[in-house]
Amino acid sequence: MGFKGLFESGQGFTMTDVEGKLVPERGRMDVEGAFTHVSSSQVNVAYKSTHVINYKRTRAEIGQALRKKPNYLHYDLVDKHRSSPLQKGTDNITVETDVKAPRDYRFIMPEFMPRPHFEYRDRVLEKLERRDMLRRRTVINIPEFYVGSIMAVTVSDPFAPNKKNRFLGICIDRGGHGLKAYFVLRNVVDGLGVEIFYQMYSPTLHSIEVIRLEKRLDDRLYYLRNCPLEHSTFSFDMEPIALPRGAQVPVNTLKLKLNPKPWDERWERQDLKGIEPIELTPKMIKGIQKVHNASATPWKKHDLMLHYRSKVNEEEEETIMAEVYKENQLLESMRKTSKATLKKKK
Amino acid sequence: MALTMYPAICSLTPSMARLTSCYFSTSQKLYEIRKLARMRIVDNSAIGKAAAQLGKPPRVIYVYNAKEVGMLGDKVLVTVKGEMKRAYIVGLKQKQYPNVPRMDTNNIVLVDDNGSPLGNRIMVPIPSALRGKGGDLTKILSLATKFV
Numbered sequence: 146m147g148f149k150g151l152f153e154s155g156q157g158f159t160m161t162d163v164e165g166k167l168v169p170e171r172g173r174m175d176v177e178g179a180f181t182h183v184s185s186s187q188v189n190v191a192y193k194s195t196h197v198i199n200y201k202r203t204r205a206e207i208g209q210a211l212r213k214k215p216n217y218l219h220y221d222l223v224d225k226h227r228s229s230p231l232q233k234g235t236d237n238i239t240v241e242t243d244v245k246a247p248r249d250y251r252f253i254m255p256e257f258m259p260r261p262h263f264e265y266r267d268r269v270l271e272k273l274e275r276r277d278m279l280r281r282r283t284v285i286n287i288p289e290f291y292v293g294s295i296m297a298v299t300v301s302d303p304f305a306p307n308k309k310n311r312f313l314g315i316c317i318d319r320g321g322h323g324l325k326a327y328f329v330l331r332n333v334v335d336g337l338g339v340e341i342f343y344q345m346y347s348p349t350l351h352s353i354e355v356i357r358l359e360k361r362l363d364d365r366l367y368y369l370r371n372c373p374l375e376h377s378t379f380s381f382d383m384e385p386i387a388l389p390r391g392a393q394v395p396v397n398t399l400k401l402k403l404n405p406k407p408w409d410e411r412w413e414r415q416d417l418k419g420i421e422p423i424e425l426t427p428k429m430i431k432g433i434q435k436v437h438n439a440s441a442t443p444w445k446k447h448d449l450m451l452h453y454r455s456k457v458n459e460e461e462e463e464t465i466m467a468e469v470y471k472e473n474q475l476l477e478s479m480r481k482t483s484k485a486t487l488k489k490k491k
Numbered sequence: 492m493a494l495t496m497y498p499a500i501c502s503l504t505p506s507m508a509r510l511t512s513c514y515f516s517t518s519q520k521l522y523e524i525r526k527l528a529r530m531r532i533v534d535n536s537a538i539g540k541a542a543a544q545l546g547k548p549p550r551v552i553y554v555y556n557a558k559e560v561g562m563l564g565d566k567v568l569v570t571v572k573g574e575m576k577r578a579y580i581v582g583l584k585q586k587q588y589p590n591v592p593r594m595d596t597n598n599i600v601l602v603d604d605n606g607s608p609l610g611n612r613i614m615v616p617i618p619s620a621l622r623g624k625g626g627d628l629t630k631i632l633s634l635a636t637k638f639v
Contacts, residue, residue, distance in 0.1 A: 302619050303623070304620075304622035304623050305619060305622070310638070310639075312592075334616045334637060335616055335636070336614075337582070337596065337615040337616060338594065339593070339594060340592065340593045341590065342586070342587065342588075342590075342591075343589060343590060344589045347589060
């Protein structure tokens, strides 16, 4: 009987003594009712006693327990973990790279720089791509080249009799980030202009040779399509010319004369340095003005955020290029040792 | 300023609309081979040479594929000097897949109804990618002097 009272005290009954006079009438009625069905209530007691609830909790404590839990760890919690003595000796994991790439390294291998658009950055993907690119570079030698250099590319061709196809031409475009890096070669074969788009890290490439290393005044030489064919004609059996060691890459300051119209593009509207000045017609001048008016945004030079976001920031660039430089040094040393061993065997 | 300008603009609007709106497409060139595209015959067939001398390039009047846009190695129907001839596309100005050459002109080789070429020599380089296609193209490829 006493046990039953104790149990029911949780449900709001102010019962201290069942047989005492202080017990309210309602409570006594209930107890008497329960007393009549002892056998059934005993079973219920055994069942309900498995739930252990702390009824002495305050309202505030219950609220604390039922509050919405955030999706992150509280800063104090993390900080406590960081400062715990168990963390001693783990700061050696992050090794700082003392190696610094030369300042012009990013112009030699611009494809290692990520795409600067901050919305499409994916640092994990970039890292993985860089690793894949370096792995590809262990197999194939991708030399330093620029737009305007004359190059020869050998591609595997399943239908050719010797399963290879070699093409030589002037590099008229270069771009792309990461594994999607590309370049375009142009040459004139039997009086017909031919251009081929190559993916730099494509596994079908056998070799990339640089025949003549030089730069031109422009970043893209698509205007060669509208120049006399002699400017993009190169013999397929050109001998490679090596620059003296430590020499700077020469800039070819050749200025070309465009064919008369029609042209593929409106070259007069693009600020081209590698072509002779064009005789402008009034219509052309109007077009140039229109383009300048459309792009007239004098406030842009004061937009600091725009400048910051338009390129990968310098610190990040340094870390990326240092990583690439270090890997390349390792690769070159490996190549040298393998060459030396080959010589010894001979 | 705006208020004083407003009536002037209103009076100009109809004529300005006529001046500024373009009645021609200003989108980027795609160089697609559709109907009425002008081509260049690159074999030494008599009819092709005569058309070149006249300065009248052949025009595509039908492309034998579902899309009706000619791709490398597709068969087309062209008009040459008022005659209908079948031809194969062997070079395109359009942007191509990686490692496939893009030519400065849209080139075709004329064939007869049996699929054998009308000329006996091709004067320009042929994309090496066509070698895998088979069919009537093998007859054309046997005339080629150079592959790129």
